[in-house]
Amino acid sequence: MPTIRDVAKLAGVSPITVSRVINNTSYISEGTKKRVEAAVRQLGYVPNTLARSLRSRRTSTLALVLTDITNPFWTTVARGAEDAASKAGFSMMLGNTDESEEKQARYMKALLEKQIDGILFVPVGKTPAVIRMLKRQDVPVVVLDRRITGDKADVVRCDSEGGAYKLIGLLLSLGHRRIAVLSGPQSISTAEDRVQGYRRALAEQGVTVQPGLMQYGKFTVESGAEMAHQVLKLSPRPTAIFAGNNFIAIGALKAMQELHVRVPEDVALVGFDDLPANLTIDPFLTVARQPAYEMGSRAAELLLARLDGTAPRGYQEVVLPTEVEIHHSSGSPVSARGDFTAKASAR
Amino acid sequence: MPTIRDVAKLAGVSPITVSRVINNTSYISEGTKKRVEAAVRQLGYVPNTLARSLRSRRTSTLALVLTDITNPFWTTVARGAEDAASKAGFSMMLGNTDESEEKQARYMKALLEKQIDGILFVPVGKTPAVIRMLKRQDVPVVVLDRRITGDKADVVRCDSEGGAYKLIGLLLSLGHRRIAVLSGPQSISTAEDRVQGYRRALAEQGVTVQPGLMQYGKFTVESGAEMAHQVLKLSPRPTAIFAGNNFIAIGALKAMQELHVRVPEDVALVGFDDLPANLTIDPFLTVARQPAYEMGSRAAELLLARLDGTAPRGYQEVVLPTEVEIHHSSGSPVSARGDFTAKASAR
DNA sequence: GGATATTATGGTAACGGTAACATAACCATT
DNA sequence: AATGGTTATGTTACCGTTACCATAATATCC
Numbered sequence: 194m195p196t197i198r199d200v201a202k203l204a205g206v207s208p209i210t211v212s213r214v215i216n217n218t219s220y221i222s223e224g225t226k227k228r229v230e231a232a233v234r235q236l237g238y239v240p241n242t243l244a245r246s247l248r249s250r251r252t253s254t255l256a257l258v259l260t261d262i263t264n265p266f267w268t269t270v271a272r273g274a275e276d277a278a279s280k281a282g283f284s285m286m287l288g289n290t291d292e293s294e295e296k297q298a299r300y301m302k303a304l305l306e307k308q309i310d311g312i313l314f315v316p317v318g319k320t321p322a323v324i325r326m327l328k329r330q331d332v333p334v335v336v337l338d339r340r341i342t343g344d345k346a347d348v349v350r351c352d353s354e355g356g357a358y359k360l361i362g363l364l365l366s367l368g369h370r371r372i373a374v375l376s377g378p379q380s381i382s383t384a385e386d387r388v389q390g391y392r393r394a395l396a397e398q399g400v401t402v403q404p405g406l407m408q409y410g411k412f413t414v415e416s417g418a419e420m421a422h423q424v425l426k427l428s429p430r431p432t433a434i435f436a437g438n439n440f441i442a443i444g445a446l447k448a449m450q451e452l453h454v455r456v457p458e459d460v461a462l463v464g465f466d467d468l469p470a471n472l473t474i475d476p477f478l479t480v481a482r483q484p485a486y487e488m489g490s491r492a493a494e495l496l497l498a499r500l501d502g503t504a505p506r507g508y509q510e511v512v513l514p515t516e517v518e519i520h521h522s523s524g525s526p527v528s529a530r531g532d533f534t535a536k537a538s539a540r
Numbered sequence: 541m542p543t544i545r546d547v548a549k550l551a552g553v554s555p556i557t558v559s560r561v562i563n564n565t566s567y568i569s570e571g572t573k574k575r576v577e578a579a580v581r582q583l584g585y586v587p588n589t590l591a592r593s594l595r596s597r598r599t600s601t602l603a604l605v606l607t608d609i610t611n612p613f614w615t616t617v618a619r620g621a622e623d624a625a626s627k628a629g630f631s632m633m634l635g636n637t638d639e640s641e642e643k644q645a646r647y648m649k650a651l652l653e654k655q656i657d658g659i660l661f662v663p664v665g666k667t668p669a670v671i672r673m674l675k676r677q678d679v680p681v682v683v684l685d686r687r688i689t690g691d692k693a694d695v696v697r698c699d700s701e702g703g704a705y706k707l708i709g710l711l712l713s714l715g716h717r718r719i720a721v722l723s724g725p726q727s728i729s730t731a732e733d734r735v736q737g738y739r740r741a742l743a744e745q746g747v748t749v750q751p752g753l754m755q756y757g758k759f760t761v762e763s764g765a766e767m768a769h770q771v772l773k774l775s776p777r778p779t780a781i782f783a784g785n786n787f788i789a790i791g792a793l794k795a796m797q798e799l800h801v802r803v804p805e806d807v808a809l810v811g812f813d814d815l816p817a818n819l820t821i822d823p824f825l826t827v828a829r830q831p832a833y834e835m836g837s838r839a840a841e842l843l844l845a846r847l848d849g850t851a852p853r854g855y856q857e858v859v860l861p862t863e864v865e866i867h868h869s870s871g872s873p874v875s876a877r878g879d880f881t882a883k884a885s886a887r
Numbered sequence: 888g889g890a891t892a893t894t895a896t897g898g899t900a901a902c903g904g905t906a907a908c909a910t911a912a913c914c915a916t917t
Numbered sequence: 918a919a920t921g922g923t924t925a926t927g928t929t930a931c932c933g934t935t936a937c938c939a940t941a942a943t944a945t946c947c
Contacts, residue, residue, distance in 0.1 A: 194677075194678075196903055196904080197551070197903065197904060197905095198903080198904095206926080206927090207926070207927050207928080208927095209901090209906095209927065209928085210903095210925085210926060210927080211904070212904070213905095213925095213926090216905090218905095218928085219925080219926090220923080220924045220925050221924095221925070221926090222924080223923060225925085225926085233657075237677070239649070239652045239653055239677065240653050240903090240904080241594070241653065241655060241902085241903055241904065242655065242904095243593050243594040243599070243654075243655055243902085243904085244594055244653045244902070244903035244904035244905085244932090245903080245904050245905070245930050246590050246904090246927095247590040247591055247594055247903085247904075247933065247934090248903085248904050248905045248931075248932050249904085249905060249906080249932085250932075252590070262609075262615060262618070263615055263616070263619060263818075265610075265612070265819065266617055267608070268609060268610055271609070271924090272610060272636075275636075284633070284650060285634075286633060287632075287634055289619075289622075291690070300695065300892080302586070304868060305586045306586055306587050306588065307589045307590075307631075308588060308589065308590055311916080329584060329942090330541075330584070330586065344865065357775070379914095399912090401556045413818070414681045414817075414818045421905090424770065430751075437837070440818060442899070443819070443821055447821060448910090450821070450822060458865065463552045468819060469610070469785060471610075471760070471761045471790065471930080472762075472790070472815060472819060473790075474793045474797070475789055475794070475797060476792060481663075486682060499801045500634075520918095539898060543932095543933055543934085544933065544934065544935095545933080553896075553897090554896070554897050554898080555895060555897095555933090555934080555935090556896075556897065556898085556934095556935075557895085557897075559934070559935060560895095560935095563935090565935095566894090566895080566896090567893080567894045567895050567896085567898090568894095568895075569894080569895060569896090572895080587934080588932090588933055588934070589931090589934095590932085590933080590934085591902090591932070591933035591934035591935085592933080592935075593934090594901095594903065594904090594932090594933085594934070595901075595902050595933080595934045595935045595936070596902085596934080596935060596936080597902075626913050728914085781925095785903090834896095840931050
């Protein structure tokens with residue numbers, strides 16, 4: 194492997210001159226520039242980032258630590274962050290925590306050792322000690338998707354409370370009064386916020402919240418199916434279900450299929466986070482859609498701005514709006530479709 | 541940021557001794573070990589990988605360069621590779637080429653500069669000049685998913701030809717004779733192999749291949765829809781369609797929905813690569829399923845074996861089997877369902 | 888009781904870049 | 918003619934580790 198010194202020798206200049214040509218810093222005459230470039234080509238010289246970063250104390254690398262890249266929502270967030278980083282000449286390292294504090298700690302340590310310039314992350318738990326640790330190590334952080342308590346930090350997230358409020362508002366306007374909610378873990382702020390939006394919408398219409406209609410589980414298909422089974426056992430049965438994320442919605446749909454409960458004729462269904470358009474044959478689910486790609490890119494941009502000092506002083510909290518997309522699964526007004534239901538159960 | 545010297549000073553030993561404690565190499569007495577560990581904790585010392593790698597000439601980092609992490613097939617491959625690498629104490633860098641040679645070249649350069657120890661990659665084009673470049677730079681490579689011509693290299697891929705052969709065999713056994721194929725680009729070996737399997741199955745049954753039934757496009761939803769429109773315009777219309785990958789299948793389904801062509805009553809559909817179970821409400825599509833996770837992990841393991849010299853000499857070619865999974869979309873035998881079709885269109 | 892391992896620790900240099908500082912020729916002002 | 922900015926290049930040292938070589942005390946062997 195040729196080094197910068199080999200190139201310098203061949204071009205008849207000093208190593209620092211080669212460095213200047215490569216990085217396009219400082220003044221270089223046309224002649225030397227050409228000679229150096231020729232030498233670089235001739236030797237197939239590739240600069241060594243390790244040496245460069247060690248000396249300059251910057252790696253031009255960000256990290257993205259999230260819960261599970263297998264969820265298309267996170268895949269999209271990652272793509273947004275990666276594109277923004279890439280545009281600024283930064284590369285990106287990726288890690289999955291699977292909501293485990295231990296995995297999160299392991300990744301953080303590995304990333305610090307790699308001297309990454311900044312971290313985007315989806316914290317496990319509400320008051321992450323990691324935040325304080327990163328601050329001590331002087332690594333800029335942007336928290337993604339979730340509110341945190343305790344320490345302050347830059348946050349980029351979506352309006353979960355508002356999205357849920359709008360979704361439940363839609364169900365209420367269609368005549369539903371017994372609406373079940375299948376939530377994620379109480380320890381995750383997005384899950385909590387969605388429940389909060391649900392409560393606010395019901396309260397405003399004077400509908401009493403029934404504890405039995407509120408299920409807390411995990412953001413997985415299995416958990417979604419299980420929670421759906423729970424609420425569909427109740428009598429009177431809920432007339433609508435609000436699923437706390439895309440996986441829970443899929444689980445609920447599977448459960449309803451098993452129980453021969455038709456959506457939306459028997460029970461209406463609304464969810465959070467659709468699957469991306471290129472994974473869906475036809476958009477069936479009524480959802481509050483979060484701008485995943487934008488969340489990733491905005492977070493990366495904020496982090497980059499912190500790094501070059503152009504970000505406003507004081508911690509920023511960016512809250513992106515959630516949009517309700519109405520499709521078939523939320524159904525028509527309850528009164529209008531009484532007939533259908535009757536006909537169907539008469540069979 | 542404390543360095544190894546600060547730790548050494550505090551513990552009253554030489555830097556080398558600290559290094560040995562951290563990396564658990566060579567002999568260390570219990571006493572010094574304890575003192576060093578205490579000093580590490582007290583200072584919050586984090587080793588600097590840049591310096592370590594610069595000196596030791598190993599980064600313990602692999603790279604995975606693939607076409608698009610947004611496709612769940614690749615997400616799963618990535619997860620398999622990442623898990624295997626992680627188990628061996630390696631981390632992983634990720635890049636998307638979007639089938640662009642230019643992006644591929646950019647990533648390769650960036651990765652070489654980062655001194656990664658090895659590359660797993662899905663080459664763009666059939667005779668990638670990149671392979672030769674990497675060999676010159678002495679970076680071990682494992683090619684994923686695709687055959688290459690020209691240079692030799694380790695390859696881990698799935699049996700596309702065999703999977704297609706089995707799928708078409710199924711359609712033939714159900715009585716189909718006019719089977720359209722919606723393929724990916726001819727420049728990608730997997731697309732070519734699937735067409736080859738199609739040809740072999742037809743040839744063995746003495747069915748003539750009709751050029752009009754063979755469409756070449758891209759591995760995208762849009763392209764799949766467009767190709768489906770093309771073949772559904774033909775008269776006589778094909779009775780079955782073979783989609784070259786999951787995105788093409790989704791595109792075809794969208795097109796058929798638009799044209800009110802029912803699957804499988806009017807036209808049967810089979811595909812390659814299903815969507816993962818947790819993204820599907822009910823498995824509808826009959827597919828040849830490739831073991832994506834295993835492909836990723838096997839490739840990473842082979843690369844790691846190359847790195848520590850335990851891999852067998854000579855280039856390896858690992859070909860994983862594809863399994864056909866029969867669901868509703870392939871339908872029942874053509875003769876038997878004539879009735880259904882008649883009844884349905886009588887409505 | 889001298890030879891050979893085993894255990895435990897350290898000094899020095901080097902990995903391959905660039906930051907910091909220095910030098911000098913050239914041109915334009917004042 | 919002295920001053921100051923612009924252009925162009927070089928010297929030296931250092932970033933934070935670990936490879937390599939060396940030293941020495943203690944244990945083990947024949």
